Amino acid sequence: MSTLIIIDQPPYGSWEGREALDMAFSLAAFDQPVSLLFCGAGVNWLRKGQDAAEVQQKSIERNLAAAPVFGVEALLADRSACDQYGLDDAALLDHVTITDLGKELTGRFDHVAFAG
Amino acid sequence: MSTLIIIDQPPYGSWEGREALDMAFSLAAFDQPVSLLFCGAGVNWLRKGQDAAEVQQKSIERNLAAAPVFGVEALLADRSACDQYGLDDAALLDHVTITDLGKELTGRFDHVAFAG
Amino acid sequence: MISSLPEQTKTPAPAGVFTLVITGAPYSSQAPQTALRFARAALAANKRIDRVFLYGDGVHLASSLSAPPSDELNLCDAWSVFLTENHIAGVACIASALRRGLVDESEMQRYQLTASNLRAPFEIAGLGEWVDSMATGSRVLYFHKGA
Amino acid sequence: MISSLPEQTKTPAPAGVFTLVITGAPYSSQAPQTALRFARAALAANKRIDRVFLYGDGVHLASSLSAPPSDELNLCDAWSVFLTENHIAGVACIASALRRGLVDESEMQRYQLTASNLRAPFEIAGLGEWVDSMATGSRVLYFHKGA
Amino acid sequence: MITLKTLHILNKPPEHSRYRLCLRAIGPGDGLLLTENGVLAVTRLSGIDSERCFALAADLEARGLSSQVSTDQTVSFDGMVDLTASAENVISW
């Protein structure tokens, strides 16, 4: 039972990304294999140097950095979305693997889900 | 004080269009000049032959037909959106005027607003 | 549009148990309506629904205080009746619910709030309920907002 | 990006009175946070805010039962304090509110509901309040959801 | 009854960013079920004509689009149950 949770909403403007992370961490906590895929504007969750103090939210940079420790198998980012948002390896958080959203990727998982 | 209320969300899938209509009818009820502009997927509100019984919602075809009576000055539809959705004069409800969303249109109103 | 119906190529998997996850709010999205029609059809086809899980904005479906106009479907009430009559568990995610002002009596006391507004038979529980559906092989279907 | 700041071409209009319309829900959109920061800055700049009007999903900002985690901003509470301290009217649209399960004591009695959950100083009223802001020349600013 | 590899359920209009993501993920042997706002895609067919594609009758009727889809590609909620039960996987976009 492997699951891919997809985040396609950008950070801070909605709670959908946070609630998707909670889903992934819950699966991992129960020892269910889970990976996260960031695509569309969602790849902006993965940009280094976020400081959410002024929008009075918690940064999730630390959560994402800890994702491998919590048991999330992979942090995946869609290549075309990264290109569109100018996110190269230097700009991306650590432990992110660039891939391509498509039938080959989604076909590798038993479940594919969004948070909203 | 003239107001343009814009509806860019398609019918039945969300309440935003209905709540935009309520805004327009409220302005009209208080004798404030108001027009409605349908654009993007919102032009699908204007298609003849809607039957919302099976989705257990009220059709708003009758409300829209009565809009001129209630004092709404114009039902406007964006030309490019109508083209994309195959809405020609025969498919559109009566009393709809085709126009182009753009700076000339929005500049003619004191207020331009969405419901959500 | 569309090519014709393909021929059957192999035996369908026996996916007889569904979990429905609703993330779209009533009176904002169509999700609770679509899910209810689907749920009724599933039971009519002798499928089982082990659980309805409300997540994100979907928790508003469990409100006991919704009072739509009398000529509109009362979705919260319709869902409540459906779950009760068919003995299906309805669960609102606790984290989503507390943020959005949806609480049962025990959360009301814990957070010293002035009222509770969870409609029976919905209960409040954690994401573990959803993980359980995923891990036990239910067919988990999501009903998201459509805009 | 962007060209440089243009020179001032004429005297600014004296738009000193704002009405804020919030249509995005807390803990779903960023709208209530952006609106609150804007409102504080407006008062600091000696602007007046005559009214905050909640519409659509924005009515959830007036919930008295929201209980977010203690390390997150309690937006409903922060807005309530801001409105009270600055004597600004907060109005939730009655049609939006009733559908979404947001009621004061009088609506609770009218619809025979089990509780009320409107947070002071918010009040429930009709779209006429918004029309009033439009007609009396307030600068009406909208804070919608961003996704 | 047919068997699909992955059934993609799409409830968003062509303007929505997730609509395009969904189309990218449809593989051979997969099916597409249009529901809610997703049925508006039947007015713009070119992007999806090579797939096994169905649309929910109730949503077509509500939007005045029933006549634009052939009856064997229109499904009731009963048909939606069959499709979701028999597909190997389901993704709700």
Next chain:
Amino acid sequence: MITLKTLHILNKPPEHSRYRLCLRAIGPGDGLLLTENGVLAVTRLSGIDSERCFALAADLEARGLSSQVSTDQTVSFDGMVDLTASAENVISW
């Protein structure tokens, strides 16, 4: 302080359908203020480079984009108040 004809406030990312509607409605003398998710547009400048365009500092910082916008086009909430008060009209997209 500047005077703008219409100030367009855009809080949606480039993927959103209303982002494109907004760009169509910007006329000469108008200004554009990017807020919330709208600040993601600063990574794709070509569509908006000819307008009077500003971005809200708090939202740029949250998204790690402060360095991509020159300081005279970055506004605080105080600046947002000034812009909205002085523009002849405001449209929130």
